[in-house]
Amino acid sequence: AFACNSYNKVTVAQSNSITYVAPARTGDRLTAMAVEIARSGRSGTWDVTVTNQDGATIALFRGLARTISGTLFEEE
Template sequence: MTPKERAEKSAAAMWAEDHASKWAGMEITHMDEGEAALELTIAQHHCNGHGICHGGVTFMLADSAFAFACNSRNQATVAQHNVISFTAPGRLGDRLIAKAREISLTG
């Protein structure tokens, strides 16, 4: 099995039980060893009182992409620390894309 095949099988197994990401409307659009891309189209229920995408939804998309990337070797891992900077608001109908790539792999 190639590393990409392992990553795709790991993602499929995780996705089967990832009710939160599916509930939010996310889609996995790319998987490989140490990397993942997930996408989400902003719907009305993702918007806050300012009419823009709720920051928690944006963070959730990024966190899910991270989770799929770091679990691509079929070894259960979770985040210890995570930070996000919001550079621009997402708006109703926008397509958000979160790309995650490992930059370090330590024990």
């Protein structure tokens, strides 16, 4: 959500899928790294990789988003 809303345009989920690669354990520190794959018009695609503190992949996420009207905050 943060990645696809980073252009200050209200953007909502259109569809997504998550593949769980390995279990996370209690106490793990998880990090999500989002990469914009494509953005055209009002549509965009982002891939997110979730890793633990050892760099092991925990989950893979692909989200498709659609921009709707409005902004998240006023720009100066």
